[in-house]
Amino acid sequence: MHVSELPDRSQDYLKAIWNIAEHSAGPAPLGELASRVGQKTTTASEAIRRLAEKGLVVQEPYRGVTLTESGRKLAVDMVRRHRLLETFLVRVLGYTWDEVHEDAELLEHSVSDRFMARIDAHLGHPGRDPHGDPIPDAAGHVERIDWISLAAVGEGETVTVEQANDHDPQLLRYLAANGLVPGSQLTVTGPPAAGMLRVAVGEETVMLAEAALGEIRVRRDG
Structure with a gap:
């Protein structure tokens, strides 16, 4: 068929x-x-x-x-x-x-x-x-691909963005505006608080909603 x-x-x-x-x-x-x-x-x-x-x-x-x-x-x-x-x-x-x-x-x-x-x-x-x-x-x-959800990444870890769900245009626009695209690196700088996760992308701090973390997959470096 x-x-x-x-x-x-x-x-x-x-x-x-x-x-x-x-x-x-x-x-x-x-x-x-x-x-x-x-x-x-x-x-x-x-x-x-x-x-x-x-x-x-x-x-x-x-x-x-x-x-x-x-x-x-x-x-x-x-x-x-x-x-x-x-x-x-x-x-x-x-x-x-x-x-x-x-x-x-x-x-x-x-x-x-x-x-x-x-x-x-x-x-x-x-x-x-x-x-x-x-x-x-x-x-x-x-x-x-050996990737994991960003929700599984702990404080202080640096990871590389591998994939983002294509079903949420608003999230994709936010990620692109903040440099979070496949191949970019981020570091989780603190535990989730008030429903948000703080990450560092280069010299910039980006806030991500906990609900969105499962839509982003990353690779642990090293």
Whole structure:
């Protein structure tokens, strides 16, 4: 089966399951899937049932949804399309990293494999998208990155920003304005207080809401 044989919404579900598993390494909860795709839980349940009938997912009662091998191949294709398109929009068309997600969501359903291969070659086969997410290669291989949530970093630690969630444009704008982009270093200068975490970026002090820390992934240096 080619991913284009599935309805757009089914493609969205496969990609969402893969994205959740990328960071949690476990089944995707049905409620979280519904939220990511923008549908009610009852609608999501029916969509997952149809995907299961096609042999693309397995739903475990009270645990969540996982991809079968066939489902994973289609999901990775969608992830590759999305992240390559985001990279193209930033590098070639001058989008900022907070603008690309929604347009990439629209474009990923309509582009051909040939078009994506041309974009990949034009960009020089990039390994990461603008948000730091690894881009699957044409064979479906995905770089494994040893990153952790910024919420797990303790006082006095210096880390390198690796990735930021692309679903929150406001957070992305704030991070970019304060130099917190993939490749930048920060030092946690104190424990969380009043719902905020203080970090140092170069000579500047930046305040981050505790609620946002899980949306930022970092690598411990050394």
